[in-house]
Amino acid sequence: MSPLILNxxxxxxxxxxxxxxxxxxxxTVQSSIPKFESILGKDAVxxxxxxxxxxxxxxxxxxxxxxxxxxxxxxxxxxxAVVRVCNEQSIPVVAYxxxxxxxxxxxxxxxxxxxxxxxxxxxxxxxxxxxxxxSVRPSVTRKQLNTHIRNTGLFFPVDxxxxxxxxxxxxxxxxxxxxxxxxxMKENVRNLEVVLADGSVLYTRGKGARPRKSAAGxxxxxxxxxxxxxxxxxxxxxxxxxxxxxxxxVALCHFPTVAEAVNSVVETLQMxxxxxxxxxxxxxxxxxxxxxxxxxxxEQPTLALEFHGQTDAEVGxxxxxxxxxxxxxxxxxFEWSTELEEMEKLWxxxxxxxxxxxxxxxxxxxxxxxxxxxxxxxxxTIVATRKDLDETGLKGVIVGHVGDGNFxxxxxxxxxxxxEMKVVHAFSDRLVRxxxxxxxxxxxxxxxxxGKIQYLAEEFGPIGVQTMKRxxxxxxxKNILNPGKVFA
Amino acid sequence: MSPLILNxxxxxxxxxxxxxxxxxxxxTVQSSIPKFESILGKDAVxxxxxxxxxxxxxxxxxxxxxxxxxxxxxxxxxxxAVVRVCNEQSIPVVAYxxxxxxxxxxxxxxxxxxxxxxxxxxxxxxxxxxxxxxSVRPSVTRKQLNTHIRNTGLFFPVDxxxxxxxxxxxxxxxxxxxxxxxxxMKENVRNLEVVLADGSVLYTRGKGARPRKSAAGxxxxxxxxxxxxxxxxxxxxxxxxxxxxxxxxVALCHFPTVAEAVNSVVETLQMxxxxxxxxxxxxxxxxxxxxxxxxxxxEQPTLALEFHGQTDAEVGxxxxxxxxxxxxxxxxxFEWSTELEEMEKLWxxxxxxxxxxxxxxxxxxxxxxxxxxxxxxxxxTIVATRKDLDETGLKGVIVGHVGDGNFxxxxxxxxxxxxEMKVVHAFSDRLVRxxxxxxxxxxxxxxxxxGKIQYLAEEFGPIGVQTMKRxxxxxxxKNILNPGKVFA
Numbered sequence: 019m020s021p022l023i024l025n026x027x028x029x030x031x032x033x034x035x036x037x038x039x040x041x042x043x044x045x046t047v048q049s050s051i052p053k054f055e056s057i058l059g060k061d062a063v064x065x066x067x068x069x070x071x072x073x074x075x076x077x078x079x080x081x082x083x084x085x086x087x088x089x090x091x092x093x094x095x096x097x098x099a100v101v102r103v104c105n106e107q108s109i110p111v112v113a114y115x116x117x118x119x120x121x122x123x124x125x126x127x128x129x130x131x132x133x134x135x136x137x138x139x140x141x142x143x144x145x146x147x148x149x150x151x152x153s154v155r156p157s158v159t160r161k162q163l164n165t166h167i168r169n170t171g172l173f174f175p176v177d178x179x180x181x182x183x184x185x186x187x188x189x190x191x192x193x194x195x196x197x198x199x200x201x202x203m204k205e206n207v208r209n210l211e212v213v214l215a216d217g218s219v220l221y222t223r224g225k226g227a228r229p230r231k232s233a234a235g236x237x238x239x240x241x242x243x244x245x246x247x248x249x250x251x252x253x254x255x256x257x258x259x260x261x262x263x264x265x266x267x268v269a270l271c272h273f274p275t276v277a278e279a280v281n282s283v284v285e286t287l288q289m290x291x292x293x294x295x296x297x298x299x300x301x302x303x304x305x306x307x308x309x310x311x312x313x314x315x316x317e318q319p320t321l322a323l324e325f326h327g328q329t330d331a332e333v334g335x336x337x338x339x340x341x342x343x344x345x346x347x348x349x350x351x352f353e354w355s356t357e358l359e360e361m362e363k364l365w366x367x368x369x370x371x372x373x374x375x376x377x378x379x380x381x382x383x384x385x386x387x388x389x390x391x392x393x394x395x396x397x398x399t400i401v402a403t404r405k406d407l408d409e410t411g412l413k414g415v416i417v418g419h420v421g422d423g424n425f426x427x428x429x430x431x432x433x434x435x436x437x438e439m440k441v442v443h444a445f446s447d448r449l450v451r452x453x454x455x456x457x458x459x460x461x462x463x464x465x466x467x468x469g470k471i472q473y474l475a476e477e478f479g480p481i482g483v484q485t486m487k488r489x490x491x492x493x494x495x496k497n498i499l500n501p502g503k504v505f506a
Numbered sequence: 507m508s509p510l511i512l513n514x515x516x517x518x519x520x521x522x523x524x525x526x527x528x529x530x531x532x533x534t535v536q537s538s539i540p541k542f543e544s545i546l547g548k549d550a551v552x553x554x555x556x557x558x559x560x561x562x563x564x565x566x567x568x569x570x571x572x573x574x575x576x577x578x579x580x581x582x583x584x585x586x587a588v589v590r591v592c593n594e595q596s597i598p599v600v601a602y603x604x605x606x607x608x609x610x611x612x613x614x615x616x617x618x619x620x621x622x623x624x625x626x627x628x629x630x631x632x633x634x635x636x637x638x639x640x641s642v643r644p645s646v647t648r649k650q651l652n653t654h655i656r657n658t659g660l661f662f663p664v665d666x667x668x669x670x671x672x673x674x675x676x677x678x679x680x681x682x683x684x685x686x687x688x689x690x691m692k693e694n695v696r697n698l699e700v701v702l703a704d705g706s707v708l709y710t711r712g713k714g715a716r717p718r719k720s721a722a723g724x725x726x727x728x729x730x731x732x733x734x735x736x737x738x739x740x741x742x743x744x745x746x747x748x749x750x751x752x753x754x755x756v757a758l759c760h761f762p763t764v765a766e767a768v769n770s771v772v773e774t775l776q777m778x779x780x781x782x783x784x785x786x787x788x789x790x791x792x793x794x795x796x797x798x799x800x801x802x803x804x805e806q807p808t809l810a811l812e813f814h815g816q817t818d819a820e821v822g823x824x825x826x827x828x829x830x831x832x833x834x835x836x837x838x839x840f841e842w843s844t845e846l847e848e849m850e851k852l853w854x855x856x857x858x859x860x861x862x863x864x865x866x867x868x869x870x871x872x873x874x875x876x877x878x879x880x881x882x883x884x885x886x887t888i889v890a891t892r893k894d895l896d897e898t899g900l901k902g903v904i905v906g907h908v909g910d911g912n913f914x915x916x917x918x919x920x921x922x923x924x925x926e927m928k929v930v931h932a933f934s935d936r937l938v939r940x941x942x943x944x945x946x947x948x949x950x951x952x953x954x955x956x957g958k959i960q961y962l963a964e965e966f967g968p969i970g971v972q973t974m975k976r977x978x979x980x981x982x983x984k985n986i987l988n989p990g991k992v993f994a
Contacts, residue, residue: 148772149880171776191721202719204728205693220973223947224965229878230910231690232947233679233732234954235962235992236974240692240728244721261778284636288659290749290816292780328778332823339816390717392637422718459711459720466722474723477712485708485981486724492980493973504723 044501045107047086047130054089054131057099062090062137073132077180078120079385079433080468085112085132092139094211094219094253101251102217104131104498112500113247115156115186118178120386121467123190123246127502135185138253142166150259151208151228156185156252163257172259175200178463185252191244193463195368198287198421199294199326200260202463204243211254212242215494220250228256241489246465247500249493263294263326265333268361269354271323271344272316276300276404278347279319280397283420285343287393291336295324296421297368300404303375303415303428307367310374315367316350321420322368323354330356368417375415375428382430387446389453390424390462399456400425403449410445424462451476466504474505532989533595535574535618542577542619545587550625552576561620565668566608567873567921568956573600573620580627582699582707582741589739590705592619592986600988601735603644603674606666608874609955611678611734615990623673626741630654638747639696639716644673644740651745660747663688666951673740679732681951683856686775686909687782687814688748690951692731699742700730703982708738716744729977734953735988737981751782751814753821756849757842759811759832760804764788764892766835767807768885771908773831775881779824783812784909785856788892791863791903791916795855798862803855804838809908810856811842818844856905863903863916870918875934877941878912878950887944888913891937898933912950939964954992962993 054063064070065087074082091097104111110130117124126132135156142163143153147170154163161181163174176187178194186192188210193202200206208230209223221227222238242249273279283296298321299307305317323340327333333356341352355361367374376384391399400416407414407427418425427449431442450460450473460466460473475483483505490497490505542551552558553575562570579585592599598618605612614620623644630651631641635658642651649669651662664675666682674680676698681690688694696718697711709715710726730737761767771784786809787795793805811828815821821844829840843849855862864872879887888904895902895915906913915937919930938948938961948954948961963971971993978985978993 146880146882148776148882150775151880191725193719193721197719201693204719204725205689214969214973218969220969221967222970224942224970225967226945227942227947227965228880228945229912229947229950230881231681231685231692231878231912231950233681233876233949233951234947234958234965235732235970236737236977237679237692237728237732238970238973240725241977244723244725249724261776263778287638288636288749290751328827329823332820335817335820388721390719392634392639392716393718394634394636424717424719454712454715457714457716459715459717459722461721462717462719463721470722477715477722479709479713481702481706481708482710482712482723482726485702485726488980489724489729489977492976 044128044130045109047109050103050107050109051087053103054087054100058089058091058096062092064088073114073117073134074125076117076119076122076124078122078469079383080122080125081433083125083127085126086129088132088134090134090137092137094138094213097133097138097213097251097253098217098219100131100133101213101215105216105496108496108498110498110501113189113251115183116159116181118180118182119190119467120464121469123465123467123503125468127468133251135183135251143254145170146228147172149228151256152259153254153256154184155254156183158184160184160187167259171262173262174257175260176203176206184257185255188243188252188255189245189247190465191463195295195297195419197419198296199292204240206258207239207243207255208258209256210239210242210252212250212252214250215496215499244465246467246503248490248504249499264328265330265356266361267325267333267337267354267356268364269323269337269341269352270315270364271321271352272318272350273320274318274348276319276400277397278349279321280393280420282321282344282347282349284393286340287421289339289343291339293323293336293340293421294326295322297322298418298420298425299367299371300400300416303371303417304367306374306378306415307370310377311366311370313367322365371415371417372428376430378413379430382432385429385431385442387427387449388424388461388464389449389458390422391453391456391458393423395456395458396420396423399452402452403427406445406448410441412441412445422462423458468503471504471506532616532618533597535597538591538595538597539575541591542575542588546577546579546584550578550580561602561605561622562613564605564607564610564612566610566957567871568610568613569921571613571615573614574617576620576622578622578625580625582626582701585621585626585701585739585741586705586707588619588621589701589703593704593984596984596986598986598989601677601739603671604647604669606668606670607678607955608952609957611953611955611991613956615956621739623671623739631742633658634716635660637716639744640747641742641744642672643742644671646672648672648675655747659750661750662745663748664691664694672745673743676731676740676743677733677735678953679951683783683785683907685907686784687780692728694746695727695731695743696746697744698727698730698740700738700740702738703984703987732953734955734991736978736992737987752816753818753844754849755813755821755825755842755844756852757811757825757829757840758803758852759809759840760806760838761808762806762836764807764888765885766837767809768881768908770809770832770835770837772881774828775909777827777831779827781811781824781828781909782814783810785810786906786908786913787855787859788888788904791859791905792855794862794866794903795858798865799854799858801855810853859903859905860916864918866901867918870920873917873919873930875915875937876912876949876952877937877946878910879941879944879946881911883944883946884908884911887940890940891915894933894936898929900929900933910950911946956991959992959994
């Protein structure tokens, strides 16, 4: 490893990487660089520090680690050829999309190849409007796709916030605000093209197949969704599209207590209202938003809701039902709107939640955690988490995709302050354990990456982790694909 | 193998089983019977022919094969202990639920254990209404579950027709008429308890966990859904429940051509109508239904539709939109009803489709096939299939879950007529290849079992099958779990 980067490697990361790769001996990548150059051409092989730095981190709180070399293949054949060399030579290879992850999943922990997928040609290969599907290469982000298909009456709904690569979203099992209606990536993929560890090319549902359902063979597609680059490199995804709603409305509602807000969510789901977004902001988050965006919202537990339908009548009906439910749970007057400008104003608070939270401490960066619990455990989990924050003296806010029981804590932190970071990590530990003891999961959507490896074993137990490791060893016997991620 | 059963083994099955297990040497089960008796008690170990016969076939067209012994464990611990013995002794073990499959997935091909899951105690272990989930043991069928929860306002939607064991439905990735709105089993499972080949007990999402979503680790849950007992034995499933619709209506509509019927389906989906069921019957099926149920329906390509909503207004709105679409596609006057009695009358044709088809040839049994194609290829695939049937002179009908592109051909056959069965199998071959060349799959919902092994390789290619086999070998190195199924 270059001495240049040692000073910016965070202590925790180093400890983890030592623990992860104790017995595995990897070759150094340097001797294979001529091979990579002959496969890709010299321009697609970057060893300059400036380039490696661009691929050294994601948007999470882990400090950067520079890969040894950054490769930019332009075709699946080139990806396969590179991976074949890496497998022969036992060189770690880490796929890198847009770098918008939060748990270090695309970071290179070890001397090895960072395989940037952004240059793979083809982009949006095929749009099948009447079949509601589309084929995309890893260079395509979700916003690019939605811009491209804006005149078809269809859209791709999964929205993790960041404008991530769609293939990267497959690899990390992304979800976000409207998963409550449209599902996560898990529910929105038809087929995948994947380069395996030995350089062979797999089509998880057979080449070109895109039926809406199938009962043939093992579900390989979902095995690769959320595998975080540890089982193969996704080079094409066939995704499902949805009819774009012709009518929308949004609403804001404030509640005296967290429990009343969450109860409104449960009752809304029980009524079968196909709500598109139902987001929670705790009172500290609302206060931060008021200050940041110059709003005058009631500083109480708040729901921001969005309704989708094909007609205004349909959307109005949904808003009516949910408005009644919120009123019965002591919610404030239910402000709702179908006007674009007004909708945007109402969503301002939620959209700027992250920046508003950071602004609570000038110069701080964001430490964002993510857990998910059954909805009946949500109120008590949020209340306990708020109490923990207050007692610990941490300035954090709670926001969440509450229709799924998924919430985040955003903490504005100074990462170089070791004492503070200890307190933050201890809080994060307690949060995860609280979620696990409530029959939940240590991550609803951010993934395991490096940051949550220690919790995987607690969540799945030894048989669960062993089963995953057996699958990993069967498909990647030399452990070259993103080593040190998901499990140690 | 007992000579008693040789005479009822179908030629194709024998050929397959020879091909499947050429090198694998299994122990005979006889010497382990005392061990099974000590684990389960003598009453739970059946070697009598009468009992073995009950577990010798499913509802498909494959002729029976008697297992050597039928075991009826009452707990997951007993299942684990039995499987541990089987693994140590290299004895094949085949899980058997309600035996309502169609492709021989639960049939014992080899001297070995048939593990009946019906006696596992616990039934419906836990209903979490506000979290929309329920835990069930394999003894529970879908109708039993829906009866049990009828007062909760919730229901379990997946409906493959047969009153199958819910855990069996997980193992076979069942779906059915209302998958178009509620998804297949794939979309309706939160967590599984599975006994692995070595007798260890896996919780695919961690013990007791039931979050609505998670991004932690590999998606083991979906790996077991549809694995047909080849990767583990499912002993408990945590399933998702849905709000029971408060309002329903059904409609029938006849079309001049298959294309116009299918186009109406595509447009309905494009409009975002959350239709609950949209079933196709070809003109021969309608004619058979008329005769069988004394109806006077127009003998044309027909759609039977069902709408679900929370209010009559919502359902009326859906029916209005779809009625307009059908009219524009030259559909007949759109009869629809919200009256229970009237709804049942309208659905009679679809409900009795199978028996009506059989009644076309007195004394015949049903040979049912199943393929699925993208919706844009559905009309041409159905038209070509109808033409093939007519040209071949086979009396078959076409019915389908057309919102998913999934359709069945039901052929009344005389299985002992070898010449006829050759023609039937050749037709079925052409049907599958037609589906594959239309970017579809060889089975939308019936699974691979024994009957469709030969098509798996065509559909997935060598890398796909090899990947599945690697996973199988990693989790079941001695190939004791349902050997000879899914792949050879």
